[in-house]
Amino acid sequence: MNYEKINLLMTEKKYTLLKTELANTQPVDIAEFLNGLDEKQALIVFRLLHKEIAADVFAYLSTELQAGLSQLVNEKELSDILADLYFDDKVDLLEEMPANVVKRILQNTSEVERKLINQFLMYPENSAGSIMTIEFVSLKKEMLVEEAIEKIRRTAPNKETIYTCYAIDAKRHLEGTVSLKDMVLSSPDKIIKDIMVKEPIFVNTHDDQEEIAGIFKRYDLLALPVVDHEQRLVGIITIDDIVDVIEEETTEDIYKMAAVQPTSEEYINAGVFSLARKRIVWLLVLMVSATFTGLIIRSFESALQSVVVLAAFIPMLMDTGGNAGSQASILVIRSIVLGEVEFKDIAKVVWKEIRISFIVGITLAVFNFLRIYFLERYPFAIALTVSFTLFFTVMIAKVLGGVLPLVAKKLKLDPAIMASPLITTIVDAVALLIYFYSAIWFIGIEM
Amino acid sequence: MNYEKINLLMTEKKYTLLKTELANTQPVDIAEFLNGLDEKQALIVFRLLHKEIAADVFAYLSTELQAGLSQLVNEKELSDILADLYFDDKVDLLEEMPANVVKRILQNTSEVERKLINQFLMYPENSAGSIMTIEFVSLKKEMLVEEAIEKIRRTAPNKETIYTCYAIDAKRHLEGTVSLKDMVLSSPDKIIKDIMVKEPIFVNTHDDQEEIAGIFKRYDLLALPVVDHEQRLVGIITIDDIVDVIEEETTEDIYKMAAVQPTSEEYINAGVFSLARKRIVWLLVLMVSATFTGLIIRSFESALQSVVVLAAFIPMLMDTGGNAGSQASILVIRSIVLGEVEFKDIAKVVWKEIRISFIVGITLAVFNFLRIYFLERYPFAIALTVSFTLFFTVMIAKVLGGVLPLVAKKLKLDPAIMASPLITTIVDAVALLIYFYSAIWFIGIEM
Numbered sequence: 074m075n076y077e078k079i080n081l082l083m084t085e086k087k088y089t090l091l092k093t094e095l096a097n098t099q100p101v102d103i104a105e106f107l108n109g110l111d112e113k114q115a116l117i118v119f120r121l122l123h124k125e126i127a128a129d130v131f132a133y134l135s136t137e138l139q140a141g142l143s144q145l146v147n148e149k150e151l152s153d154i155l156a157d158l159y160f161d162d163k164v165d166l167l168e169e170m171p172a173n174v175v176k177r178i179l180q181n182t183s184e185v186e187r188k189l190i191n192q193f194l195m196y197p198e199n200s201a202g203s204i205m206t207i208e209f210v211s212l213k214k215e216m217l218v219e220e221a222i223e224k225i226r227r228t229a230p231n232k233e234t235i236y237t238c239y240a241i242d243a244k245r246h247l248e249g250t251v252s253l254k255d256m257v258l259s260s261p262d263k264i265i266k267d268i269m270v271k272e273p274i275f276v277n278t279h280d281d282q283e284e285i286a287g288i289f290k291r292y293d294l295l296a297l298p299v300v301d302h303e304q305r306l307v308g309i310i311t312i313d314d315i316v317d318v319i320e321e322e323t324t325e326d327i328y329k330m331a332a333v334q335p336t337s338e339e340y341i342n343a344g345v346f347s348l349a350r351k352r353i354v355w356l357l358v359l360m361v362s363a364t365f366t367g368l369i370i371r372s373f374e375s376a377l378q379s380v381v382v383l384a385a386f387i388p389m390l391m392d393t394g395g396n397a398g399s400q401a402s403i404l405v406i407r408s409i410v411l412g413e414v415e416f417k418d419i420a421k422v423v424w425k426e427i428r429i430s431f432i433v434g435i436t437l438a439v440f441n442f443l444r445i446y447f448l449e450r451y452p453f454a455i456a457l458t459v460s461f462t463l464f465f466t467v468m469i470a471k472v473l474g475g476v477l478p479l480v481a482k483k484l485k486l487d488p489a490i491m492a493s494p495l496i497t498t499i500v501d502a503v504a505l506l507i508y509f510y511s512a513i514w515f516i517g518i519e520m
Numbered sequence: 521m522n523y524e525k526i527n528l529l530m531t532e533k534k535y536t537l538l539k540t541e542l543a544n545t546q547p548v549d550i551a552e553f554l555n556g557l558d559e560k561q562a563l564i565v566f567r568l569l570h571k572e573i574a575a576d577v578f579a580y581l582s583t584e585l586q587a588g589l590s591q592l593v594n595e596k597e598l599s600d601i602l603a604d605l606y607f608d609d610k611v612d613l614l615e616e617m618p619a620n621v622v623k624r625i626l627q628n629t630s631e632v633e634r635k636l637i638n639q640f641l642m643y644p645e646n647s648a649g650s651i652m653t654i655e656f657v658s659l660k661k662e663m664l665v666e667e668a669i670e671k672i673r674r675t676a677p678n679k680e681t682i683y684t685c686y687a688i689d690a691k692r693h694l695e696g697t698v699s700l701k702d703m704v705l706s707s708p709d710k711i712i713k714d715i716m717v718k719e720p721i722f723v724n725t726h727d728d729q730e731e732i733a734g735i736f737k738r739y740d741l742l743a744l745p746v747v748d749h750e751q752r753l754v755g756i757i758t759i760d761d762i763v764d765v766i767e768e769e770t771t772e773d774i775y776k777m778a779a780v781q782p783t784s785e786e787y788i789n790a791g792v793f794s795l796a797r798k799r800i801v802w803l804l805v806l807m808v809s810a811t812f813t814g815l816i817i818r819s820f821e822s823a824l825q826s827v828v829v830l831a832a833f834i835p836m837l838m839d840t841g842g843n844a845g846s847q848a849s850i851l852v853i854r855s856i857v858l859g860e861v862e863f864k865d866i867a868k869v870v871w872k873e874i875r876i877s878f879i880v881g882i883t884l885a886v887f888n889f890l891r892i893y894f895l896e897r898y899p900f901a902i903a904l905t906v907s908f909t910l911f912f913t914v915m916i917a918k919v920l921g922g923v924l925p926l927v928a929k930k931l932k933l934d935p936a937i938m939a940s941p942l943i944t945t946i947v948d949a950v951a952l953l954i955y956f957y958s959a960i961w962f963i964g965i966e967m
Contacts, residue, residue, distance in 0.1 A: 101738055226704055235701055254682055290763055290767070292546055312759055316737055316759075316762075316766070330774075330777075330850070332846075339858075339860045341865060345872060348851075349875075349883075352876070353880050355843070356840060356847075357883075357884065364891075366836065370831050381825045385814040388948050388952070389814055392806060392945060393810065400778050402778075403777070404787050407775075407787070413786045414788050428796075437803060
């Protein structure tokens with residue numbers, strides 16, 4: 074879209090031209106433009122929108138502007154918007170709005186719909202129920218294809234998708250799915266029953282959205298039916314919502330890998346206290362566990378005192394160990410998420426990491442030895458101690474990094490918590506123990 | 521699907537029953553089952569499949585089994601599979617197969633298609649051209665809706681999607697898109713021109729797949745047309761391929777965050793040497809840069825010698841600094857990827873991180889002081905030095921973590937390289953400098 078042109082038309086108050094320009098603009102782009110305006114200006118532009126796209130634009134607005142406009146528009150406008158909003162967007166809207174706006178919206182909603190909304194608001198977060206929509210096409214399996222197409226034609230404007238339709242019986246039990254493609258391809262006098270998929274894939278209202286995203290990916294679906302505990306069809310989930318779920322779940326995983334408690338707020342809009350709180354807990358836990366490394370160092374204090382130069386290599390050893398471990402753990406965590414690796418593969422993962430870490434460990438240790446001994450001219454025993462420690466630290470870090478996420482998964486914990494920060498803390502302690510014992514051995518110092 | 525039942529039918533050689541069972545099974549599930557068999561068994565089962573789904577199943581098989589079956593099946597079977605494969609799957613297949621199989625496949629492909637395949641193989645990796653397919657429905661804009669539907673009906677079986685169709689002129693220039701929904705909704709005697717979207721969103725063959733995924737998400741698309749440099753329609757991209765692109769790009773980002781060079785191989789199937797190579801480079805770079813911290817410690821050797829207990833807190837300070845920095849950097853990297861934050865927001869990010877790190881830093885420093893001074897009974901000056909360093913390390917780590925990914929983006933580098941490992945290395949050095957200087961100041965030791 075042409076922001077400059079729209080901005081110019083806006084400031085010059087050329088509203089007729091602006092209206093034409095907006096008619097050729099995508100709803101999400103209009104919404105982004107409106108989000109940059111103050112409420113009153115936004116209202117002026119919003120009123121220029123064609124009725125068909127006004128609700129689409131509204132669904133994409135920021136929560137603040139949705140609340141603002143909901144209060145500024147008149148009753149007629151509000152009920153027009155609400156009538157055109159898809160049901161899932163309406164439920165999302167009500168979840169976000171302040172109480173006074175919710176009240177106003179519910180007053181503009183029919184009794185039947187109010188009941189349905191209440192039911193939807195009660196589905197657990199991240200469940201199929203919380204992301205499904207009720208705007209699907211239901212058919213009877215005895216219908217002729219031409220009758221079905223006629224029904225689709227009649228009801229299509231209010232449906233989120235018409236490309237997959239659902240055959241249900243008198244009690245709304247799901248009996249099959251039929252794609253518009255198959256209807257278009259078959260002759261008009263065929264019966265739905267004969268062209269429908271009889272054992273369609275479906276999910277239950279309480280199934281988790283992450284698993285559902287997995288089903289969409291596995292079967293390349295555009296939509297998926299949702300049934301309640303009595304196998305009645307209550308909604309469908311469409312691929313566009315699943316794309317959002319995939320992003321959301323990935324963000325959550327990445328946050329956990331960085332030892333941040335997950336949140337659905339956008340970073341840039343989230344409050345400072347909220348963000349601080351999400352980060353403090355893990356930092357405290359990790360800080361306290363890092364004091365074990367302090368205890369280890371203290372118990373080797375006299376060794377360190379006699380060869381204080383040993384301290385100079387502690388950061389390098391710890392960082393390299395941490396990085397080596399986090400490489401392995403993050404690769405394995407991602408493989409678990411993508412369904413490529415399971416707990417039963419643990420021996421395979423260990424064997425793989427042993428071989429990788431052997432190659433990586435030897436390379437780093439040799440490189441490190443050459444540098445310390447020949448370039449920086451440290452004594453042989455120190456170069457040996459450091460390189461020996463480096464090799465075993467990398468080995469242990471990578472094997473732990475590979476194993477711990479799988480163990481977490483087995484214990485029904487989220488594998489993502491076994492990412493870098495936790496691995497680093499464990500590897501640090503191990504590295505220091507190897508370091509001091511090998512120093513005592515190779516350099517011949519006393520404890 | 522019912523693996524046990526299928527397995528049983530297989531071992532008992534009840535092929536007629538097996539055939540019926542497979543007819544009710546999803547292609548991707550059958551492929552997974554076949555991937556677990558040896559080539560000869562797989563061939564037996566593969567030959568039981570209905571012709572309509574054989575190609576679908578084939579597309580989901582592992583590369584090894586595809587190569588194996590391509591050599592075992594006879595000419596007729598191979599050309600049947602190839603005829604039913606979607607064009608993009610066929611191109612993917614050729615990219616993966618060994619030379620002798622490629623030769624056999626190309627012998628079973630028409631001259632026209634061979635030329636087209638060669639052209640497709642030349643599109644750069646990760647470009648629109650490399651993920652698009654040619655199986656779309658093209659219409660003339662002068663057609664009546666009923667003619668268009670008739671054409672769709674005729675050609676649909678070979679099309680990857682019929683839900684969005686494309687109006688082109690005599691020179692194949694893209695003129696508009698029209699959805700099957702709009703055609704079903706409009707009266708049959710309308711002209712395509714009057715119901716099509718006249719300025720549809722499109723991409724060019726060389727556009728990057730990550731940007732294209734962004735367009736799909738932004739506009740909730742099911743398919744997107746691809747044009748060449750002369751604006752001729754050459755293909756379309758469908759949402760199922762975009763879901764794969766999103767996963768692939770996320771995996772790449774996560775790998776980079778963990779200082780692993782990205783690869784498209786699955787972890788569990790990748791070779792040990794290949795995995796080791798992907799990890800060594802960054803470990804070496806980070807190891808060498810970690811020697812700066814060694815130099816810092818060496819230059820404060822006499823200070824450390826006189827108060828050797830200072831060494832005990834180095835791991836805790838460095839880990840906490842690294843974790844605090846990686847929290848900020850990973851949140852900002854993810855926000856950049858999701859398009860929520862740009863370089864122009866840098867002041868906002870800095871201000872946010874200053875406030876967050878102040879809260880987090882004070883909390884950790886106070887907690888740490890209480891623990892060291894009251895619980896572990898270290899001298900006041902040491903408790904003060906450690907807590908003071910902790911506070912400023914957290915502040916600097918978080919601000920750097922927030923800023924560096926944005927700077928990387930501005931410099932056209934991938935923000936993901938500014939994740940934990942690199943931040944940790946920088947923060948380590950800063951933390952040590954603060955630590956030793958404040959030790960000299962608070963404890964009164966000499967350098």
